[in-house]
Structures are given as C-alpha cells and as structure tokens.
Amino acid sequence: MENNQNIIELKHISRTFEDGFRAVSDFNLEVKRGEFVTFLGPSGCGKTTTLRMIAGFDMPTEGEILLNGQDISKLPPNKRPINTVFQRYALFPHMNIFENIAFGLKLKKMPREEIKKKVKKVLELVDLEGFEKRSVSTLSGGQQQRVAIARALVNEPEILLLDEPLGALDLKMRKEMQIELKAMHDELGITFIYVTHDQEEALTMSDKIVVMSEGKIQQIGTPEDIYNEPQNAFVADFIGESNIFNGIMTGTMQARFAGGHFQCVDDVPEGTQITAVVRPEDIELTAPEQGQIRGKVISVIFKGIHYEITVQSGRYEVVIQSTKSAEVGSVVGMKVEPDGIHIMIAENNTNVFPVDMNRNHRLEFNGTELDTSLTQLIKGSRRNEEHELLDENGEVIDPEKIHIIASIEPQDIRMTDDVDDEQVLIEGTISNLIYKGDHYSYVINTDLGQDFIVDDEYLWNMDDRVGLILPLDKMRFQVKK
Amino acid sequence: MSRKIVRIAVPVLVLLFLYVPILILALYSFTDATQIGAIRSFTLKNYVTLFSTxxxxxxxxxxxxxxxxxxxxxxxxxxxxxxxxxxxxxxxxxxxxxxxxxxxxxxxxxxxxxxxxxxxxxxxxxxxxxxxxxxxxxxxxxxxxxxxxxxxxxxxxxxxxxxxxxxxxxxxxxxxxxxxxxxxxxxxxxxxxxxxxxxxxxxxxxxxxxxxxxxxxxxxxxxxxxxxxxxxxxxxxxxxxIFVLVIVIVGVMNFNSGRAQKKEAEKA
The missing domain is CATH 1.10.3720.10 (MetI-like)
Known part of the structure; x- marks a missing residue:
C-alpha cells in the first residue's frame, strides 16, 4: 500500500448534543498512514468528542468519517479496526494483566498458544515482562498506563487513539512516557491520534497538530508551523508564550505596534490592520537608545534556564525571556529582528447582531427598547398620529418584514459583574481571553447564543458571569435589504 | 463513674429488650411446655414434630x-x-x-x-x-x-x-x-x-x-x-x-467483609 495514502478522512463532521450544544462544527481532516496527529486545545474545545466519533462511541450529527475510503461513521466501535487508550486507563479490575490484554484476542477466537505469545511480546514492548499474573490494583499509575497501551496495541489496530493518556501521571513519568510513546510509534508504524491540552506534549511528539477551540479547527500544521506561523491570535496565545499586539502596516514589510516601528518579513499591504506576535525569546534587551522601543522593567522572575522579564513600555506590557537578568526599575531598550515578528491580518472583531422592531415600532434588543430614531435610519420614513412608522410610500411598515443590523466595536462595550444593572443589555459568560499587550480581548458567550468580543483593560476570569453595557451612541444601525 | 454506668447500661438494656423475647422462645422450644409458663422437663419433641409433620x-x-x-x-x-x-x-x-x-x-x-x-x-x-x-x-x-x-x-x-x-x-x-x-x-x-x-x-x-x-x-x-x-x-x-441460621449468615458475612476490607487496606 502506498505510504502517502490517507488512512482516515473526516469530512464536514459536526456533533450537536441533545441540549443544542455544538461540540464540534465542520471538522475537516485528512490523516496519512503512519502519522502522529495531535488534537490540541483547551478543555471543552471538542477534541475528545472528535476522538470519540473516530472510535465510534459518539456518532456525528453531520458529515462522514472515511477509513481507507469507506464510510464508517455509522459503524459500532467493535466493528472498527481502531483501538483506544483511555484517559483513566479503563482496565478491567476483575481480570489480571494477562486477561486484560488477551480480552480482544479471545473475542477473536484466537488459539490460546498464539494469544500467550502475543501478550508476552506486547508486554515486552511496554517493558512489563512477567506481569501476566499481577492484578490491576497492584500496579502503579504508570504501569497501568502501559498495560492500557499494550491492551490496545495487541489487537494490531490500524489507528491507535490516545485520549490524554498521560494526564494522570506525574511530570517525570509523563516525560518518560512521551519519549516511549514516540519510540513505539516509530517502531510500529501505526497511525496515532493523540488528544491533549498540553502544548509542550503536542509540540514534542506530533507530526501534525490540529489546534482546536470551541469546536472549530483553528490551525492544522507541523509543530514548527504552528509555533512560528500561528494563523490567528488564539493559536499564538495557546501555543507557547507570546506577546500579541494590535497594529498597522506602515510600508512594505514595515509595521507599527506596541509604540514602535519594526521591520518584518511578512508582505502585507500598507495600511492593513494587523495582529503582531512576538515570542518572548525573540526580544533582545539592549541599552535604552539602541532599542526599537524602550520601557521600564517591572518584574524579573528566575525560571531555571532563563529569566522572565516584564517591561512596561508606554501602555504596553512586554514579556521577555533572556538568559541575562535585568534590574527591576531600570530603563531598557528592546530590539526584535525582522524574522522574530509574525504578522497576521487582524480579524475583524466588530460585533454585528440583529435587532428587532417591536409592535410599538421601536427598536428592541433582548427585550429592551433602544431609544434611537428609526425615522432617520429608514430613508423617507415618518411617524403617523398613532406613532406607527410609515415608509416612503406612506404605508405602515410591518415589523416582521424589516431586518435591522446593529454593530459595535469591541472597545466600546463595557463589562460589569452587576448583571442586574439597568444598563445591561445582555448577559453572558467569558469563554476566552487573550492578552494583547495593553488590554485583554474577551469572547463572551451570551444567553442568546451569539458571541460578543469585548476589549477591556482589566483582567476578568474565565467563566465569569458578566453583563454587557452597549452604549447607544456607539452603536451603528443598518437596514438589511 | 455514674457516666460510665450509663454508658454501659443503656446499650445493655436495649440489647436485652431486643433479644430477651427471642431467647425465651428458644428456651421454651426445648421444653414440653404447651404455653409460656412453668417448665416441667426439657425435650427435643418440638424439633421432631417440626421435621416429621x-x-x-x-x-x-x-x-x-x-x-x-x-x-x-x-x-x-x-x-x-x-x-x-x-x-x-x-x-x-x-x-x-x-x-x-x-x-x-x-x-x-x-x-x-x-x-x-x-x-x-x-x-x-x-x-x-x-x-x-x-x-x-x-x-x-x-x-x-x-x-x-x-x-x-x-x-x-x-x-x-x-x-x-x-x-x-x-x-x-x-x-x-x-x-x-x-x-x-x-x-x-x-x-x-x-x-x-x-x-x-x-x-x-x-x-x-x-x-x-x-x-x-x-x-x-x-x-x-x-x-x-x-x-x-x-x-x-x-x-x-431461623434465628440461629440468621446469626450464622450475618456472622459469615461480617467475617467476609472484614477480610475484604483488610485486603483492600493491604493493597492501598
């Protein structure tokens, strides 16, 4: 069989739960035979749900899963040549190690002698020779993990799925197992699909990383691609440490951000709004007059192999990793080489949402009337004696037939924890936050299901319940034709 | 001192209250008395009747x-x-x-x-x-x-x-x-x-x-x-x-669960 053939393809996979929660939406992925693919994302991003759909424990509500070109999305798990290593191992406590590993082979009615041989071989592979007679409860976490891997591998699956398999191990054990897993993958040539929220684990082990957030793929690429060329602010923030700034292109390969001018290597047209990503290790501390920007050191933390230095430059905070220390309170310059800057075209973060016209012919959003002039918004309209709205032909406008769209910029929305405040138009929960040098960018999941993006200079916590205040004078309205 | 007496007396009284009736019945089952009262002689007659009828x-x-x-x-x-x-x-x-x-x-x-x-x-x-x-x-x-x-x-x-x-x-x-x-x-x-x-x-x-x-x-x-x-x-x-049988069963069950717990403790 050709080596570059896709072993598994996920096409437009979506999973919506009964309560309407969309865990995965429009997921597309091709995995080549023998690849080590990692799904990486914060908890609740849909990575485990996707893995469960590949294993067959969950069925996609839309889309299809092709294994060697054949649709398997309706096949039960026991009919798929795919095995899983579970997060909490899921070893059968009433069986000893031999019986656990032989479970799958016995179901296949393999002769007893052959089973014995295979179990012995796979136990050697995971370094647990002679453990056949031991009971599950006498094993340490790391040993149980190895048994779980052995139990899956002994069936010679085409694909091995691993659901955060190292999550329950201590740091040292985890590092060892990372190396061993990678070695096993190279030795066996089986396709691995690995789920983790640990970015370091993903970068160390994978051939290909799929970064996920809120059920959607944010980026697919090699570890180098993901680290050096993140496609959006989420990926940049999630993978490694980063300084993220909003800025603008001021010329060919020239950008202005964080209060300075920088040469860069990305060719983006002049005047484009951008998001610049600078890794802390790419910033060099210099004498104040030699830097592209300068600032005052506000904290220095020793991290073992480097110092983490935070510098306040104007209203921006810049994090730097350096092997040389700096003195708190001193003024320093900061220099970034062109290839240390990654430029992304800024996402348009303007919040756009529909508003209704109610029976009184007034604008309404989430049950609150908005005191704004509709006669100015709708050309040629006027109100009659009953305060009904008439269009340019003098006919009463039907509220059902007119669609009005409101928009507001992220920095114009205010957040409050007093959700009973009269000014609060809508409530929601903070589902994401990214630090952008001089402010935080928040994603708020509102109760209407719409996400709002809000910029705020203060730090709020994930999952905080907040009320959003949308000042009327900052909102723009538009009639949708 | 009086506290100690109470601490022992109360459970003893409760246990007596629970078990004396059964014990009296058990005692009388080995006699030839036809009703609870004077005991004339001890016999296994009742057990013979029980299994022969x-x-x-x-x-x-x-x-x-x-x-x-x-x-x-x-x-x-x-x-x-x-x-x-x-x-x-x-x-x-x-x-x-x-x-x-x-x-x-x-x-x-x-x-x-x-x-x-x-x-x-x-x-x-x-x-x-x-x-x-x-x-x-x-x-x-x-x-x-x-x-x-x-x-x-x-x-x-x-x-x-x-x-x-x-x-x-x-x-x-x-x-x-x-x-x-x-x-x-x-x-x-x-x-x-x-x-x-x-x-x-x-x-x-x-x-x-x-x-x-x-x-x-x-x-x-x-x-x-x-x-x-x-x-x-x-x-x-x-x-x-029935009473004896129940005591035996409860005893065996307690013994077993005690052993199982000990085993668990040893594992942990």
Missing part, C-alpha cells in the same frame, strides 16, 4: 423455594432496570429512580391487595395458580435489588463498557464479561435482601397466595389462632432455627 415440611420447603425463585427473578429484573436507568438520559433515569421508590415506601397491604385485584379480577388469572404470589413477591423485591445495584454502577469507571466495545466486544459480550462482574457484589446483596424480604412477607402473600398454599408467615398466623398445641410449639422450634 408432612404439612410443616412442605410449608417450609415451599416458602424457601418461593423466596429463592422470586429473589432470582427480582435480581434479574432489578439489575436490568438499574443498568437501563444508568445508561439512560438524566431525565429518564431520575424518573425510573422515582418510580422505583414507590413500591419501597408503599404499604405492603396496598401492593398485595391491588395486585390481587389487577391479576385475579382484571386479568382473570386463576386464584389457584402461583402466578399472583410470585408476581407479588417479585414486585416487593425488585426495587431493593435496583437500589443495591445502582451504587455499584456509579462506582464503576464508566469507560469500562466502552473499552470492552473498543476491543471488539458486542454490547451483550461487554455487558456479561465486563459490566456484570463489576456489579456482581450489588447483585448478590440485592439477592440476599430479596430472599429475606420474601421470607418476611405476610401481607402480599395473604392476598395473592392460592388457598391451599401457605408461607411460614401465613401459616404461623393461622396456627397461633388454631388449637393444635403440638404444631404451635413446633413453630417455636422453627423460630429458633
């Missing part, structure tokens, strides 16, 4: 067979119900849990009487068949089996079933080879509870049993009203035997 023997055997049969059926039904409820959606499963509580709390008289009406009057099941009695006892016992199996399911790692499927087991194989062994403890204690409940029951049996059949409870009630003194005193012997 055909009527008594068949009544005891019948009661035990009924208890075992009803407990077996109740264990199967209760376990199936628990597994079904455990893997159902939250709303369904809490509905099942609520419905399951009703026979537990409901008075046995109501259960027995209503079952009698349903089966005999509505469905026309013969009053001489054992069906109403068995159905009645299964209804009595199954909810308790459900209650003792559910905690075992909740303790079980929920991915075990998926792991079995993942390794190639069909749903039935996964159930019998992985899930059932995990909840076997709950099923066994549910079964023993069911046996005890069935042996204990009086009300459901009186309403649902065929006229020619008696369980120990219904027989005892009838016999104490009757005038056959040798049967009445033989029942003292029966009570004593």
């Amino acid at each position: 055909e009527e008594l023997r068949s009544m005891i055997v019948g009661t035990i067979l009924l208890a075992l049969g009803a407990a077996l059926l109740a264990t199967i039904l209760g376990t199936l119900g628990a597994i079904g409820s455990f893997y159902s959606r939250k709303r369904t499963s809490s509905a099942i849990a609520t419905v399951n509580q009703i026979p537990v709390i409901n008075a046995d008289v109501v259960t027995g009487f209503s079952l009698c009406i349903l089966l005999v009057v509505v469905f026309g099941v013969s009053k001489d068949s054992y069906i109403p009695l068995v159905v009645g006892h299964v209804t009595l016992c199954a909810p308790f089996v459900y209650l003792s199996v559910i905690p075992k399911l909740k303790q079980m790692d929920s991915s075990l079933y998926e792991a079995a499927m993942d390794l190639g087991a069909t749903p039935a194989q996964a159930l019998f080879r992985v899930v059932i062994p995990q909840i076997l403890g709950g099923m066994v204690s549910g079964f023993s509870l069911a046996v005890t409940l069935s042996l204990d029951d009086y009300f459901i049996a009186t309403y649902t049993k065929p006229a020619t059949f008696d369980t120990i409870s219904t027989y005892v009630v009838n016999a104490t009203r009757g005038s056959q003194t040798d049967i009445k005193t033989a029942l003292w012997a029966l009570s004593t035997l």
